[in-house]
Amino acid sequence: MSNYPMPSSDQLLDIYRRAITIKLNDERIIREMKSGRLVTPYYSARGQEIIPASVMQSVTDDDYLCTIYRGTHDMVAKNFPLDVMWAELAGRVTGSCKGKGGTMHLTHPETGSMVTTGIVGSSMPIATGLGWAAKLNGRGQVSIASFGDGACNIGAFHESLNFAGVFDLPVIFLCQNNLYAEHTSMAKSTRVDRYSKRAAGYGIEGVTVNGNDPEEMFGAAKWAIDRARAGEGPTLIEAMTFRFNGHLLGDPGEYIPKEEYAENLAKDPVPALRKRLLDKSVADEVALGAMEAEILARINAAVKAAYAAEYPDVTELKRDVYAAELA
Numbered sequence: 176m177s178n179y180p181m182p183s184s185d186q187l188l189d190i191y192r193r194a195i196t197i198k199l200n201d202e203r204i205i206r207e208m209k210s211g212r213l214v215t216p217y218y219s220a221r222g223q224e225i226i227p228a229s230v231m232q233s234v235t236d237d238d239y240l241c242t243i244y245r246g247t248h249d250m251v252a253k254n255f256p257l258d259v260m261w262a263e264l265a266g267r268v269t270g271s272c273k274g275k276g277g278t279m280h281l282t283h284p285e286t287g288s289m290v291t292t293g294i295v296g297s298s299m300p301i302a303t304g305l306g307w308a309a310k311l312n313g314r315g316q317v318s319i320a321s322f323g324d325g326a327c328n329i330g331a332f333h334e335s336l337n338f339a340g341v342f343d344l345p346v347i348f349l350c351q352n353n354l355y356a357e358h359t360s361m362a363k364s365t366r367v368d369r370y371s372k373r374a375a376g377y378g379i380e381g382v383t384v385n386g387n388d389p390e391e392m393f394g395a396a397k398w399a400i401d402r403a404r405a406g407e408g409p410t411l412i413e414a415m416t417f418r419f420n421g422h423l424l425g426d427p428g429e430y431i432p433k434e435e436y437a438e439n440l441a442k443d444p445v446p447a448l449r450k451r452l453l454d455k456s457v458a459d460e461v462a463l464g465a466m467e468a469e470i471l472a473r474i475n476a477a478v479k480a481a482y483a484a485e486y487p488d489v490t491e492l493k494r495d496v497y498a499a500e501l502a
């Protein structure tokens with residue numbers, strides 16, 4: 176672990192900026208849903224913010240990200256514009272898929288935010304294909320596949336790791352291990368104690384890190400991304416974390432032991448990083464307050480603009496859905 180590169184103070188501050196944007200955006204989505212103003216499927220990643228906020232320090236818009244239904248947080252960290260995202264969540268024509276995709280199909284190629292998908296495991300073969308394209312392009316791009324612990328037990332995981340390994344593709348397999356797949360614990364799903372062990376079966380690198388620790392997460396991701404860019408092949412990173420809001424909104428998480436829940440909630444990684452920045456004098460209260468106010472203002476503006484926009488009209492229904500519009 177100590178051999179991993181460390182984030183600079185500026186990078187640590189930027190990890191917080193991305194993490195607090197994810198948290199405030201998540202809280203606003205839930206507020207809007209509870210008010211009845213926003214009707215959307217939504218899988219909160221509250222508690223998992225540090226993972227994408229740290230990983231995205233080492234990528235640019237030219238690099239690819241494919242993630243899952245829970246991956247709104249990944250997309251926010253990848254610089255998916257908030258106004259376009261909110262319009263999409265609200266089903267408006269100004270959204271990234273003209274309101275026809277929603278949380279399950281967020282896509283914004285300009286920032287390399289390629290897709291969120293509702294099919295468990297499917298971020299991996301798509302990211303692997305993009306990794307293959309990146310290798311052929313020769314521009315040194317990397318492709319990140321984000322997925323959950325449950326997805327490690329689906330065929331697409333094995334096929335993707337094997338293929339990426341055989342061709343030394345620049346793919347980062349980023350497992351966000353929140354210990355539960357829907358309502359089933361990892362302990363009940365597998366005989367291995369760490370999914371990263373499976374990397375050995377495909378002859379690729381595999382590591383397990385504390386995904387809620389920004390320094391460890393940054394270090395492992397940068398190491399893996401640098402290797403991928405240098406043509407040294409894929410890495411499976413298992414980032415340990417916890418989801419605070421159950422599988423989906425309204426799931427009280429009764430299948431999680433009370434002590435386990437309480438222990439994780441008490442270690443909320445976003446306020447913990449804020450405190451660390453203050454303790455290390457990376458930023459003071461005034462600077463962090465100003466940053467948070469600016470983010471809140473951006474979210475407010477995005478929500479307002481989304482609600483003011485039109486819904487797609489009926490002529491939009493088939494557009495961009497079929498290769499050639501049906502008569």
Ligand SMILES: Cc1ncc(C[n+]2csc(CCOP(=O)(O)OP(=O)(O)O)c2C)c(N)n1
Nearest residue numbers: 245293294295323324325326353355356357
């Ligand atoms: C192929 C497929 N099988 C089953 C489902 C139903 N399903 C939706 S989410 C989920 C759990 C996935 O858990 P995990 O991979 O750990 O991701 P998390 O939700 O914890 O982020 C399942 C089984 C699905 N969407 N797709």
Ligand SMILES: [Mg+2]
Nearest residue numbers: 323324355356
């Ligand atoms: Mg999970």
